[in-house]
Amino acid sequence: MTYCVGMLLDRGVLFMSDTRTNSGVDNISMYRKMFTWEEPGERVITLLTVGNLATTQAVISLLDERTKAPAERRPSILEAPTMFQVARIVGDLLKETIRTTVDKGQTAESQFAATLILGGQIKGMPPRLFLIYPEGNFIEASAETPFFQAGETKYGRPILVRAYDPEMSFADAIKLLLVSFDSTIKANLSVGAPLDLQIIERDALRIGHSRRVPPDDPYFRVISDGWGEALKRAFDALPDYDAI
Amino acid sequence: MTYCVGMLLDRGVLFMSDTRTNSGVDNISMYRKMFTWEEPGERVITLLTVGNLATTQAVISLLDERTKAPAERRPSILEAPTMFQVARIVGDLLKETIRTTVDKGQTAESQFAATLILGGQIKGMPPRLFLIYPEGNFIEASAETPFFQAGETKYGRPILVRAYDPEMSFADAIKLLLVSFDSTIKANLSVGAPLDLQIIERDALRIGHSRRVPPDDPYFRVISDGWGEALKRAFDALPDYDAI
Numbered sequence: 372m373t374y375c376v377g378m379l380l381d382r383g384v385l386f387m388s389d390t391r392t393n394s395g396v397d398n399i400s401m402y403r404k405m406f407t408w409e410e411p412g413e414r415v416i417t418l419l420t421v422g423n424l425a426t427t428q429a430v431i432s433l434l435d436e437r438t439k440a441p442a443e444r445r446p447s448i449l450e451a452p453t454m455f456q457v458a459r460i461v462g463d464l465l466k467e468t469i470r471t472t473v474d475k476g477q478t479a480e481s482q483f484a485a486t487l488i489l490g491g492q493i494k495g496m497p498p499r500l501f502l503i504y505p506e507g508n509f510i511e512a513s514a515e516t517p518f519f520q521a522g523e524t525k526y527g528r529p530i531l532v533r534a535y536d537p538e539m540s541f542a543d544a545i546k547l548l549l550v551s552f553d554s555t556i557k558a559n560l561s562v563g564a565p566l567d568l569q570i571i572e573r574d575a576l577r578i579g580h581s582r583r584v585p586p587d588d589p590y591f592r593v594i595s596d597g598w599g600e601a602l603k604r605a606f607d608a609l610p611d612y613d614a615i
Numbered sequence: 616m617t618y619c620v621g622m623l624l625d626r627g628v629l630f631m632s633d634t635r636t637n638s639g640v641d642n643i644s645m646y647r648k649m650f651t652w653e654e655p656g657e658r659v660i661t662l663l664t665v666g667n668l669a670t671t672q673a674v675i676s677l678l679d680e681r682t683k684a685p686a687e688r689r690p691s692i693l694e695a696p697t698m699f700q701v702a703r704i705v706g707d708l709l710k711e712t713i714r715t716t717v718d719k720g721q722t723a724e725s726q727f728a729a730t731l732i733l734g735g736q737i738k739g740m741p742p743r744l745f746l747i748y749p750e751g752n753f754i755e756a757s758a759e760t761p762f763f764q765a766g767e768t769k770y771g772r773p774i775l776v777r778a779y780d781p782e783m784s785f786a787d788a789i790k791l792l793l794v795s796f797d798s799t800i801k802a803n804l805s806v807g808a809p810l811d812l813q814i815i816e817r818d819a820l821r822i823g824h825s826r827r828v829p830p831d832d833p834y835f836r837v838i839s840d841g842w843g844e845a846l847k848r849a850f851d852a853l854p855d856y857d858a859i
Contacts, residue, residue: 525769525770525802526769526770526772526773527773528770528802529770529771529773529798529801529802530846530850532801532802533842533843533846533847534846534847534850541859542855542856542857542859543855543856545856545859546850546853546855546856547850549856550850550853554773557773557776558769558772558773558776570859580858580859582858590854590856590858593853593854594853594854597852597853597854598777598849598853599777601849601850601852601853602774602777602778602846602849603777603778604849605842605845605846605848605849606774606778606790606791606794606845608841608845609790609794609837609838609841609842609845610834610837610838610841611786611787611790612786612787612789612790612793612834613786614824614826614834615785615786615789615814615824
């Protein structure tokens with residue numbers, strides 16, 4: 372599986388993704404699932420990938436226009452006038468990639484599926500965040516649905532639902548996502564550190580704070596250990612059941 | 616879906632189940648998923664059911680021997696010498712019920728599947744807890760795996776993993792399960808209150824404290840509202856990310 376989150380905040384967009392890929396339980400690798408394109412001062416676009424690795428790698432290569440000589444590459448997502456059109460380009464590429472694989476004689480379409488989280492900002496417009504389905508269509512984040520999870524989403528969802536606040540600082544949002552990822556990693560072998568995190572600050576129009584968080588990162592360890600203790604204290608603080 | 620938990624404690628066994636069943640999103644009903652047989656002073660057996668309702672109702676009816684006249688009913692699970700054999704009887708019935716449905720011309724075996732959580736105690740032996748698969752085989756809880764969840768298990772798992780303690784009181788364990796169920800209900804429409812809870816106290820050899828917890832139960836409301844606040848406080852208490 373995989374676990375990725377894109378989160379819309381008043382201050383911009385925050386992304387986090389794990390790096391584990393697996394095919395079965397004895398074929399485990401580490402791959403980056405976070406990709407960024409920027410034209411400083413003009414636009415910045417980040418993509419998180421979940422699903423079949425061959426599919427997502429093909430999509431990224433096509434977006435990069437790696438079929439062309441390096442000098443001739445001019446990714447169309449750097450030309451599209453709006454984030455909506457960027458989402459459409461990415462969605463179409465995703466759908467085509469899956470269809471091409473299936474047309475080559477593979478029958479199980481779902482096996483080649485992938486889901487993408489796309490976020491970014493183009494000059495003069497607000498930051499936007501999309502969830503792109505294997506069918507190529509997509510939905511956009513809004514005030515009611517301000518974040519998208521993809522992959523192994525359930526373990527880490529309750530804390531997001533309870534603690535998300537659009538006005539929170541990036542530091543708090545990173546803390547929140549680390550708690551959500553930690554809960555998922557503790558429960559599911561198919562999600563694993565290191566984690567990639569990236570900030571796109573509103574109107575900065577370039578890549579913001581970006582980091583790879585290794586499993587032994589001191590802050591991540593403090594959060595991971597501290598959260599267990601904090602949860603137990605929170606649990607103990609609730610009133611006792613006395614109807615027995 | 617459904618959400619059910621059976622939890623082995625030093626003091627006995629605790630069970631909790633929701634009551635929502637659905638086929639699609641516009642065919643929602645309420646059914647009890649917790650069933651108990653007892654012979655006071657001799658044995659007590661509780662079964663939680665998850666899965667196809669026709670399958671689980673058939674299994675319960677067969678266990679009750681409802682094919683016979685009331686006076687002739689003598690459920691064999693009240694005769695079996697050990698909980699292991701009770702699990703085998705229940706597992707065989709489950710497998711047969713699914714197979715019979717499929718033999719009648721239905722093809723999608725998985726559609727008729729069900730999973731059961733079985734717990735109880737027979738005089739002279741310790742309390743035991745089993746998870747029974749649709750294939751009729753089963754696994755038993757142990758010190759390393761002291762509780763079983765079935766159905767919509769993921770949302771409510773992190774808190775169980777963090778806060779479970781075999782020495783906890785029944786009151787604390789009920790509080791823990793209510794938190795786990797509340798997180799699940801908040802995240803997933805297919806799980807819903809009222810909740811059924813039941814205690815089997817070690818060596819009591821009869822049904823212990825049993826209750827139906829309605830959605831507006833005052834204690835459940837306090838836990839549900841209080842947990843959101845407690846989580847936020849716990850989250851705020853964690854140190855801030857300061858690497859930005």
